[in-house]
Amino acid sequence: MNMRRTTIKDVAEAAGVGVATVSRVLSGGSASPETRERVLNVAAQLDYRPSALGRNLRQRRSGGIGLLLPDITDTFYGRLADGVLTCARSAGEPVILGATGDDPEREAELIGTLLEQGVDRVIAVPSGDGDGWAPTLRAGLTTVFAHRLSPGHADIPTVLADDRAGIRTAVDYLTGLGHRRIAYLGGPGQEQRLSFFRLALGPLVDEELIVVARGSRDSAYAAAAGLFQHRPDLTAVLAGGNLLGEAAVLAARELDLRIPRDLSLIMFDDVPWAELCAPPLTVIAQPAQDIGYRAAELVLRGGTRRPRGVLLPTELIVRGSCAARGTSRSPR
Amino acid sequence: MNMRRTTIKDVAEAAGVGVATVSRVLSGGSASPETRERVLNVAAQLDYRPSALGRNLRQRRSGGIGLLLPDITDTFYGRLADGVLTCARSAGEPVILGATGDDPEREAELIGTLLEQGVDRVIAVPSGDGDGWAPTLRAGLTTVFAHRLSPGHADIPTVLADDRAGIRTAVDYLTGLGHRRIAYLGGPGQEQRLSFFRLALGPLVDEELIVVARGSRDSAYAAAAGLFQHRPDLTAVLAGGNLLGEAAVLAARELDLRIPRDLSLIMFDDVPWAELCAPPLTVIAQPAQDIGYRAAELVLRGGTRRPRGVLLPTELIVRGSCAARGTSRSPR
DNA sequence: CATGTTCATGGAAACGATTCCATCATGCTT
DNA sequence: AAGCATGATGGAATCGTTTCCATGAACATG
Structure with a gap:
C-alpha cells in the first residue's frame, strides 16, 4: 500500500549506476552513449519523474x-x-x-x-x-x-x-470628426496614458474633463455618471479600459445620452462584447x-x-460609437 | 554582497536554542513561554521567513x-x-x-x-x-x-x-411564453446540462435542435449559424455559456434574425455585457x-x-431577449 | 527516598535532487 | 615507456526544513 514515489536512487540502482550519473543524463550532462541509453530506458520503465522539490531545494529556487x-x-x-x-x-x-x-x-x-x-x-x-x-x-x-x-x-x-500611438490615433480621429471637448475616463495606474492624452490633445485639453476612477465597477460607473452630469457639454469620451467603457455605456444610457448621437465613445481594449454592443463600440485594440x-x-x-x-502596436478599430460633430447641430 | 537568506539555523543560533525548538515554536508546537517569546523576537528581528523549499521537501508535498x-x-x-x-x-x-x-x-x-x-x-x-x-x-x-x-x-x-433548476426555470419561462421549438446550444462537457434540458423539455424535445460546439469562438459561431440556418422554424434558443450566447447573438444578427422578435434567447451565465447588449440578454446567473x-x-x-x-443556486434574470410567441404571428 | 510521568529541549536523520571532487581508465604525446 | 590530458563515473556534501528520539530536569506519587 505504501506506494513510495520512485526516486533517482531507485533509477540509479536499477540501472546499476550512481545517482550522480542519472542526474547528469537526465539534465543533459555528459555521459557515455551506452550509459545514457541504459539510464533513459530504466527511467522510462519505472516511469520516473524527478521531484521538483528536491531540485528546488538544492538550487535554492523553485522554478515557476x-x-x-x-x-x-x-x-x-x-x-x-x-x-x-x-x-x-x-x-x-x-x-x-x-x-x-x-x-x-x-x-x-x-x-x-x-x-x-x-x-x-x-x-x-x-x-x-x-x-x-x-x-x-x-x-x-x-x-x-x-x-x-x-x-x-x-x-x-x-x-x-503602444498607448501613445493608440491615443494619438484615437484623439486625431475624434478631432477629425469635429470634436473639441473630449473627456478621458481613466483607471488606476494610468498616469502614462493620461500624459499621452494631454499631449495628443494639446491646447484642447480641459483638466475638468479628465476623471480617474478606482478599480471597481461601482467606482467606474460613479466616475462616468459624474462626468456626464457635471459636464453635459462634452461630446466625446475616451475610456481607458473595458471596465471604464462599460461604465460609460451604462451611465450614458441611464442619463439618456445616445451613443453616438449625443456622445461619441472610444474604448481601450477590444473585448468580444464591443461588437455586440448597440452601437458596436469603436475601440483601441491592444494585443x-x-x-x-x-x-x-x-x-x-x-x-x-x-x-x-x-x-507592441495598438490598432484603432472603427465601429459605430463615434459620430461627426457636424455644424448642423446647434451648440445647445 | 553575498546576502544569504536567513535560515532557521541563524535564528536558532541568535536565540541560543536548537533548530528543533525554533521549528516547533514557529509551527505552533509546545515550548516554554520564555523560549517561545525569545525565539519569536529574534525571528522578527532577523526578518526570518521560513523557506517553503525546505519544508516542502521534508513533507514531500508543496503547499499550494x-x-x-x-x-x-x-x-x-x-x-x-x-x-x-x-x-x-x-x-x-x-x-x-x-x-x-x-x-x-x-x-x-x-x-x-x-x-x-x-x-x-x-x-x-x-x-x-x-x-x-x-x-x-x-x-x-x-x-x-x-x-x-x-x-x-x-x-x-x-x-x-444548480443547472437542473436553472434549466427547468428557463425552459418553463420559454414555454410559458408560447415557445415550442426550443434549441439548445451547448459546449464541451455539458452532458449533464443536456440531459436536464431534455428532461425539462419532455415531449417537446427535438434532437435536431440540440447542437454541441467545441470550445472555441469559431466553433461556437459555426454551431449557432448552422443551427439557425438549418432550422429556421425554431423560435427560442438556450445558450449553455457566455461564449455560446455571444455566438448566438452574432449569428442571429448576421442572418438578420431579430432578437427577441424572431428569436428568443436565454444565455447561461450573467456576464457584465449581457446588460449592454441590444437587447439586454435574459440570463441564467451562476455564482x-x-x-x-x-x-x-x-x-x-x-x-x-x-x-x-x-x-449552489442559479437565478433566472429576465431582461429583454425573450418575447412571447403570440398567436398573432403567422406560422410562416 | 525511589520510581514513574511529564515536559522542554537539542542532536541528528530524513526528504530528493544537484554538483563538487576524487578516482580510474583510456588514449595521446614526447 | 613515462607523462599528461580527457572523459566517464560514483561517493558524499549540500540545500532548509520537520520530526524522531534521547536526554535531563522537575515534579508527583507511592
Missing part, C-alpha cells in the same frame, strides 16, 4: 513564474494571463497567479508569498507607485512588468502596448495575449541579456 | 493549490478563479494556474507538471470523460471538481451550480465566484471529512 495581476476577472488581464500561460507551458514552467486588486499592500503580501515559495521570476502589472518593488528587486527576483510601467523603475524590462506572451519570454530568458523592453 | 480551467479568457472561469484566489489568499496558499483548453491530453500534461511540483491539492473543471483522472487520484491528490462533474467520478467532491470559493474551501479542508459536494 509568479504572475501578479490587478484583477483576473477583467477580460484584458484574462487574455494577458492566457499569453503567459501559453509561453510558460511550452517551457514546462508552472505559473503561480495572484490578484493584487491594484492594492500595493496586497501586492507586497503576494510577493512575500512568492519569495517564500522560492519563486524567483515574476511578471507583474505593477500597482501603486512601485515603491514596494525595491526590496523585492534587491532580493534578486527576475522581474518583468507588463501593461504598465512603474514610475520609479525604468530599469525593469517592461512590455507595453493583450501578446503582451503576456512576450513578458513570459522575457522573464524566462532571465538575467542574461536585459532588453530595454517591448512595445 | 493547482487550478485547472478550460480557458482563463472566459469571464466565467475568470470569476471562478477569482473565488479560488480569494479563499486561497486567506489561507496563505499559492495557486498554480493551468489552462486545459478542454483537452484531456493537455489536462493530463498539466496534472503531470503539478505532481512534479509536489502539489497535492487540485481544483479542476474536468475536461473529457474523466478517464485521465484515475491515475491522478491514485497518486493521492486531494481533488475537487468545479462547475462540471466527471461521469466516472461520483466519489469526488464537486461544486456545481461563478462562489463556486470557486467553495471549491477552494473544500480542497483546503482536505481529506478529513469528505462532503458529498455542494450545489
Whole structure:
C-alpha cells in the first residue's frame, strides 16, 4: 500500500549506476552513449519523474513564474494571463497567479508569498507607485512588468502596448470628426496614458474633463455618471479600459445620452462584447495575449541579456460609437 | 554582497536554542513561554521567513493549490478563479494556474507538471470523460471538481451550480411564453446540462435542435449559424455559456434574425455585457465566484471529512431577449 | 527516598535532487 | 615507456526544513 514515489536512487540502482550519473543524463550532462541509453530506458520503465522539490531545494529556487495581476476577472488581464500561460507551458514552467486588486499592500503580501515559495521570476502589472518593488528587486527576483510601467523603475524590462500611438490615433480621429471637448475616463495606474492624452490633445485639453476612477465597477460607473452630469457639454469620451467603457455605456444610457448621437465613445481594449454592443463600440485594440506572451519570454530568458523592453502596436478599430460633430447641430 | 537568506539555523543560533525548538515554536508546537517569546523576537528581528523549499521537501508535498480551467479568457472561469484566489489568499496558499483548453491530453500534461511540483491539492473543471483522472487520484491528490462533474467520478467532491433548476426555470419561462421549438446550444462537457434540458423539455424535445460546439469562438459561431440556418422554424434558443450566447447573438444578427422578435434567447451565465447588449440578454446567473470559493474551501479542508459536494443556486434574470410567441404571428 | 510521568529541549536523520571532487581508465604525446 | 590530458563515473556534501528520539530536569506519587 505504501506506494513510495520512485526516486533517482531507485533509477540509479536499477540501472546499476550512481545517482550522480542519472542526474547528469537526465539534465543533459555528459555521459557515455551506452550509459545514457541504459539510464533513459530504466527511467522510462519505472516511469520516473524527478521531484521538483528536491531540485528546488538544492538550487535554492523553485522554478515557476509568479504572475501578479490587478484583477483576473477583467477580460484584458484574462487574455494577458492566457499569453503567459501559453509561453510558460511550452517551457514546462508552472505559473503561480495572484490578484493584487491594484492594492500595493496586497501586492507586497503576494510577493512575500512568492519569495517564500522560492519563486524567483515574476511578471507583474505593477500597482501603486512601485515603491514596494525595491526590496523585492534587491532580493534578486527576475522581474518583468507588463501593461504598465512603474514610475520609479525604468530599469525593469517592461512590455507595453503602444498607448501613445493608440491615443494619438484615437484623439486625431475624434478631432477629425469635429470634436473639441473630449473627456478621458481613466483607471488606476494610468498616469502614462493620461500624459499621452494631454499631449495628443494639446491646447484642447480641459483638466475638468479628465476623471480617474478606482478599480471597481461601482467606482467606474460613479466616475462616468459624474462626468456626464457635471459636464453635459462634452461630446466625446475616451475610456481607458473595458471596465471604464462599460461604465460609460451604462451611465450614458441611464442619463439618456445616445451613443453616438449625443456622445461619441472610444474604448481601450477590444473585448468580444464591443461588437455586440448597440452601437458596436469603436475601440483601441491592444494585443493583450501578446503582451503576456512576450513578458513570459522575457522573464524566462532571465538575467542574461536585459532588453530595454517591448512595445507592441495598438490598432484603432472603427465601429459605430463615434459620430461627426457636424455644424448642423446647434451648440445647445 | 553575498546576502544569504536567513535560515532557521541563524535564528536558532541568535536565540541560543536548537533548530528543533525554533521549528516547533514557529509551527505552533509546545515550548516554554520564555523560549517561545525569545525565539519569536529574534525571528522578527532577523526578518526570518521560513523557506517553503525546505519544508516542502521534508513533507514531500508543496503547499499550494493547482487550478485547472478550460480557458482563463472566459469571464466565467475568470470569476471562478477569482473565488479560488480569494479563499486561497486567506489561507496563505499559492495557486498554480493551468489552462486545459478542454483537452484531456493537455489536462493530463498539466496534472503531470503539478505532481512534479509536489502539489497535492487540485481544483479542476474536468475536461473529457474523466478517464485521465484515475491515475491522478491514485497518486493521492486531494481533488475537487468545479462547475462540471466527471461521469466516472461520483466519489469526488464537486461544486456545481444548480443547472437542473436553472434549466427547468428557463425552459418553463420559454414555454410559458408560447415557445415550442426550443434549441439548445451547448459546449464541451455539458452532458449533464443536456440531459436536464431534455428532461425539462419532455415531449417537446427535438434532437435536431440540440447542437454541441467545441470550445472555441469559431466553433461556437459555426454551431449557432448552422443551427439557425438549418432550422429556421425554431423560435427560442438556450445558450449553455457566455461564449455560446455571444455566438448566438452574432449569428442571429448576421442572418438578420431579430432578437427577441424572431428569436428568443436565454444565455447561461450573467456576464457584465449581457446588460449592454441590444437587447439586454435574459440570463441564467451562476455564482461563478462562489463556486470557486467553495471549491477552494473544500480542497483546503482536505481529506478529513469528505462532503458529498455542494450545489449552489442559479437565478433566472429576465431582461429583454425573450418575447412571447403570440398567436398573432403567422406560422410562416 | 525511589520510581514513574511529564515536559522542554537539542542532536541528528530524513526528504530528493544537484554538483563538487576524487578516482580510474583510456588514449595521446614526447 | 613515462607523462599528461580527457572523459566517464560514483561517493558524499549540500540545500532548509520537520520530526524522531534521547536526554535531563522537575515534579508527583507511592
